Amino acid sequence: ETGVTQSPTHLIKTRGQQVTLRCSSQSGHNTVSWYQQALGQGPQFIFQYYREEENGRGNFPPRFSGLQFPNYSSELNVNALELDDSALYLCASKKREVGDTQYFGPGTRLTVL
């Protein structure tokens, strides 16, 4: 088990709604990344946060946004939910050092009806 925790474990929303997912990074880690994993696919990079600023973004629209807090925890917000947003959302944390890699939390499973 890594020290990365995520909440909630799973949730169900309807199309057009907004959702906020939360992540607490592993102790000593200052960089948080979010990934979307559709069923049967590998995780896709959404964005990364370091020092409370977005530090790299994948091919996701602006309705996917995030925050990082001074304690390095993070939120992922998705507005105007679409059916295709149904997926496992993974948070990963790491130290900002060359050679360190990312450690994943258990994920939040989002279902959009």
Place this chain on the structure above:
Amino acid sequence: QKEVEQDPGPLSVPEGAIVSLNCTYSNSAFQYFMWYRQYSRKGPELLMYTYSSGNKEDGRFTAQVDKSSKYISLFIRDSQPSDSATYLCAMSTQGGSEKLVFGKGMKLTVNP
């Protein structure tokens, strides 16, 4: 062409078999290569992490990277039923703030 290609399987083997999992990639800038194991409805768990070309061994697991062929492999010796999971290859261009690019994942079942 996707940046990282991985045969999604599924792969079913008897207990004790040697398992070989592979990924190919197209981006020659990738320098860091990882293998993650993911059990059903769980987050990916880091298994192996290698930099550039070469081999790395950890217990029953061996990771190989051939940058000239843009090809990486994970070997599992004496496979156990507890190794049944989805195996994801991942790679990045830097070891710092970079994104990880994943393969699709290979579902492995080890039968007792």
